[in-house]
Each structure stands twice: as structure tokens, then as C-alpha cells.
Amino acid sequence: MRLLPHPPSQTTDPSVESTDRSVSERNSILARAPETGSDVHRERRRAVLETAARLICAKGYEATSVQDIADACGLTKAGLYYYIRSKEDLLREIQSYGMDIFEERVLLPVQAIADPLERLKVCMERNIHLVTEEWSKEVTIILHEHETLTGAARQQINARKKRYVDFLETAFAEAAREGRIRPVEPTVAAFSFLGMILWIYKWYRPGGRISADRLAAEMQDLFFGGLETSPAKRSRRQGPSKSTRKPAAQRSRKGASG
Amino acid sequence: MRLLPHPPSQTTDPSVESTDRSVSERNSILARAPETGSDVHRERRRAVLETAARLICAKGYEATSVQDIADACGLTKAGLYYYIRSKEDLLREIQSYGMDIFEERVLLPVQAIADPLERLKVCMERNIHLVTEEWSKEVTIILHEHETLTGAARQQINARKKRYVDFLETAFAEAAREGRIRPVEPTVAAFSFLGMILWIYKWYRPGGRISADRLAAEMQDLFFGGLETSPAKRSRRQGPSKSTRKPAAQRSRKGASG
Numbered sequence: 072m073r074l075l076p077h078p079p080s081q082t083t084d085p086s087v088e089s090t091d092r093s094v095s096e097r098n099s100i101l102a103r104a105p106e107t108g109s110d111v112h113r114e115r116r117r118a119v120l121e122t123a124a125r126l127i128c129a130k131g132y133e134a135t136s137v138q139d140i141a142d143a144c145g146l147t148k149a150g151l152y153y154y155i156r157s158k159e160d161l162l163r164e165i166q167s168y169g170m171d172i173f174e175e176r177v178l179l180p181v182q183a184i185a186d187p188l189e190r191l192k193v194c195m196e197r198n199i200h201l202v203t204e205e206w207s208k209e210v211t212i213i214l215h216e217h218e219t220l221t222g223a224a225r226q227q228i229n230a231r232k233k234r235y236v237d238f239l240e241t242a243f244a245e246a247a248r249e250g251r252i253r254p255v256e257p258t259v260a261a262f263s264f265l266g267m268i269l270w271i272y273k274w275y276r277p278g279g280r281i282s283a284d285r286l287a288a289e290m291q292d293l294f295f296g297g298l299e300t301s302p303a304k305r306s307r308r309q310g311p312s313k314s315t316r317k318p319a320a321q322r323s324r325k326g327a328s329g
Numbered sequence: 330m331r332l333l334p335h336p337p338s339q340t341t342d343p344s345v346e347s348t349d350r351s352v353s354e355r356n357s358i359l360a361r362a363p364e365t366g367s368d369v370h371r372e373r374r375r376a377v378l379e380t381a382a383r384l385i386c387a388k389g390y391e392a393t394s395v396q397d398i399a400d401a402c403g404l405t406k407a408g409l410y411y412y413i414r415s416k417e418d419l420l421r422e423i424q425s426y427g428m429d430i431f432e433e434r435v436l437l438p439v440q441a442i443a444d445p446l447e448r449l450k451v452c453m454e455r456n457i458h459l460v461t462e463e464w465s466k467e468v469t470i471i472l473h474e475h476e477t478l479t480g481a482a483r484q485q486i487n488a489r490k491k492r493y494v495d496f497l498e499t500a501f502a503e504a505a506r507e508g509r510i511r512p513v514e515p516t517v518a519a520f521s522f523l524g525m526i527l528w529i530y531k532w533y534r535p536g537g538r539i540s541a542d543r544l545a546a547e548m549q550d551l552f553f554g555g556l557e558t559s560p561a562k563r564s565r566r567q568g569p570s571k572s573t574r575k576p577a578a579q580r581s582r583k584g585a586s587g
Binding site for chain 2: 133215216236253255256258259260262263265266267268269270271273274275280281285286289290292293294296
């Protein structure tokens with residue numbers, strides 16, 4: 072039984088944010104004596120939820136006991152309950168944590184970008200980086216595959232997911248209205264964008280042949296290369312766009328992130 | 330408890346193949362006395378596997394008993410075992426059935442298309458129709474979300490999935506080599522193509538605002554509108570391409586299927 076199926080990642084690309092917490096780092100966070108300081112507690116709770124997500128993905132929710140999670144975290148059961156409410160509540164806590172991270176790293180930083188096309192491009196890049204970081208993979212899987220939540224908890228998570236879809240639909244409609252992209256059906260565009268990104272956890276291996284930066288550049292180019300209008304049409308925009316029609320495969324490894 | 334969460338679909342679009350078997354139709358197939366004729370047996374086995382897939386998606390694999398499946402099919406347990414080997418084998422049988430249907434409807438019919446770009450476009454359209462047909466939704470979910478298979482069964486399914494990825498990568502590389510599309514990283518292109526299509530079961534509702542034909546046209550346009558080179562560059566090709574850069578939203582509802 073492989074509880075922690077992924078070895079600590081070797082991030083060779085220095086441009087990748089160093090949020091890729093390795094297993095040993097995570098365990099050392101947990102090994103320290105608990106403190107009530109909120110930052111430390113928050114950090115430890117993250118480590119517990121990421122470890123629980125790995126166990127649940129490897130063994131299944133039913134087969135994962137609170138003792139298994141405590142063992143993997145190097146905690147007693149009592150110590151574990153300092154960070155999670157109950158096993159019943161665990162999927163909700165992991166999904167809620169996954170949405171917190173997503174909003175913090177992807178949605179909030181891009182909302183202020185005035186140009187809707189640039190907003191979408193940076194959003195895609197940030198979301199790709201989030202789903203390719205090894206520590207977040209199982210959290211993402213639980214967020215999108217475990218439909219076991221019911222009642223208010225389910226409604227809450229679905230409302231937060233819907234906020235992202237609404238954000239994308241609005242940005243696509245705005246970009247089309249401003250002549251930044253060709254006309255598209257905003258719902259189809261939003262879910263196509265999401266599908267490309269969220270399918271990544273099914274096939275992508277961090278540390279493999281394709282770096283996260285390369286992946287983000289290729290996907291931006293695939294998706295927006297077709298949507299973007301020619302520079303001549305963009306009468307109201309000043310300055311050249313960062314993204315030309317030159318394929319990413321021929322471009323230098325430069326992300327479009329601001 | 331909703332065993333059959335989706336009502337029988339009302340296909341308003343006559344161009345959609347009438348493979349969307351409704352629940353009542355499926356049950357009437359099962360209600361007839363078993364025969365050993367292979368076509369009838371095959372048809373009934375399909376109905377059993379589709380019903381089992383619905384139950385497993387609604388209740389979870391562990392919570393679904395053979396008796397539940399027999400009840401939903403209007404069969405005795407003994408009658409059910411005429412169609413399935415065992416509960417243990419059920420996920421494998423559903424996944425294998427899902428791959429059979431996929432190969433029969435999507436992969437085999439397009440392999441003979443000489444032009445790699447047209448091959449990819451028709452393939453996308455056929456795959457979108459498959460995943461938007463109501464009867465196949467739960468089979469698709471089990472095919473892509475239940476990783477519970479082990480050993481030889483898992484290897485077999487993964488090898489068949491890999492054959493599709495290989496097919497797509499080869500077609501993208503060929504299309505780029507022939508100047509039919511801009512240069513792309515074939516693996517990223519293949520999984521982006523797949524992600525857009527396979528994410529559909531997460532959000533698309535048959536019978537809703539967007540028809541399957543419209544969805545296919547929009548996605549073809551989103552994906553290939555950016556990849557396709559301008560007609561001027563296509564020196565070795567004869568005749569105009571079916572897909573122009575005109576957005577699908579402004580086009581007539583005409584699929585690219587042959």
C-alpha cells in the first residue's frame with residue numbers, strides 16, 4: 072500500500088513558485104508541538120488536509136481511517152482532531168481548503184486586471200500552475216471528483232465553483248464585446264477553458280518532459296491563438312499584445328503572468 | 330434516493346443519432362425473456378451495464394448491491410448473473426463496455442480519414458456526441474473516475490485509453506508536418522482536446538440551452554480556429570476546408586461529420 076504515492080518533487084525550474092511542499096517538509100511541520108498562533112495552526116491544518124487527501128485518493132474515503140491519517144501525519148488521534156472536526160467532515164474540509172487555495176492563488180489576483188483577454192490568459196496560467204503543483208493534486212481530485220457532500224456543504228462548494236464559471240463567462244463576453252476575441256458562446260468557452268486545465272491532473276506528471284511553464288504557454292497559445300483578433304482590429308488598445316500568433320513551441324519559455 | 334437521476338431525454342434535434350435509449354425502453358428490453366441469440370444478449374448486457382453504471386454513480390460502488398442492480402433491471406439475481414460475471418468484475422465490465430462503445434462510434438470510423446485535420450475535427454464531433462448522449466454519461470464517469478481496477482484489467486483499459494492518446498498525438502504531428510495546423514506540442518494538444526471533451530460530462534445537460542450539435546460546432550471552432558493555418562498556406566490541399574475562421578456562433582448549425 073503506497074500511502075504517499077508521489078516522491079518529493081524536484082523542482083528544476085526556479086521560476087516555479089516554491090509552494091511545492093515536500094512530504095518531509097510537511098511532516099516536519101506536523102512534528103512540532105502544536106501552538107495556538109493562527110498562522111502556525113493554519114499551516115499545520117493545510118498539511119493535515121493535504122495528507123488526508125493523498126490517503127483518500129490512494130485508499131478511498133471509506134477505507135481511510137482517522138488513525139491512518141493520524142499515523143501518516145505523525146500525530147495521535149487526539150492531536151489530529153485539533154486540526155479536523157471529524158472524519159465525516161473531512162471531504163468538506165478538503166474541498167473548502169481547495170477552494171480557498173484556488174481563490175487565493177488564481178481568482179483574486181486576476182480580478183483587478185482591466186483587459187479581459189489578459190485577465191483570462193493570466194488566470195489560465197495561474198490555474199495551470201496550481202493544478203500542476205504536486206502537493207495540490209489530490210486536493211484538486213477530491214474537489215472535482217468526490218460528489219459525496221450533501222445539503223448546505225455541497226451548496227456552498229457548488230456556489231464557489233459557480234463563481235469561477237461566472238467570472239470566466241463574464242470575461243469571455245467582455246473580451247468579445249471589446250473586440251479582443253472573436254465572438255464565442257461564453258458558456259462553452261468557459262467550460263472548454265476549465266476542461267483543458269482541470270483535465271491536467273489526469274495525465275500530467277510534475278518533473279516530466281513538459282515543464283509547467285511550457286504547459287501553460289502551450290495551452291494559452293492553443294486556446295487564445297484561435298480567439299485573438301489580429302492586432303489591426305484592436306483599434307482601442309494601446310501597445311502590442313504579449314501573445315502573438317507565433318506558436319509557443321517556437322517561443323522562448325516566457326509565461327504571460329504579470 | 331434517486332436511482333435513475335436523469336429523466337428520459339427528449340431529443341428535439343432529429344440529427345442526433347437515436348441511440349439515446351430511455352429508461353423505459355431499456356427496462357422493456359430487459360423484461361423480455363432471455364434468449365441466447367448473441368445480438369439480443371449483447372443488447373441486454375448493455376442495458377444491464379448502463380443501469381449498473383447509473384446506480385454506482387448515484388450510490389457509490391460499495392453501497393450498490395447486486396440485488397439493487399437486479400431490482401433496477403427487473404431481473405432476479407440469477408437472471409442478472411446471466412449478463413455480468415460478478416459484482417467484483419462489474420467496474421471492469423462497465424469500463425470495457427465504455428471503451429467498446431467509444432472505439433465503435435468514435436475511433437474506428439475516423440481512422441480512415443486521410444486528411445489529419447479533418448480526422449481530428451470529425452473525431453472531436455463524434456466524441457462530443459458520445460459524451461453528451463444521456464445513456465452514456467455514467468459509463469463515461471466510471472471509465473474516467475473509477476481507478477479501482479488493478480492488475481491485468483487496469484492495464485488493459487489503460488492500454489486502450491493510451492491508444493486514443495497515441496492516435497491524437499500522431500494526427501496532430503501529421504497535421505503540423507503537412508502544414509494543416511500551426512506547430513504544436515502534440516501531447517499538450519492531445520490532452521487539451523481530450524480535456525475539453527471529457528470535462529463535458531461534468532457540466533453539460535442534454536436537452537438544455539445548448540444542443541449537442543451547437544456544442545460540437547463551438548468546440549471545433551474554439552480549438553481548431555486557432556490551429557488552422559490560413560487557406561493561402563495550404564498549398565498541397567485541394568478545395569476549401571469545411572471549417573472557416575467564421576465563429577460557430579455566426580454559422581449555420583452544420584456539423585463537420587462525414
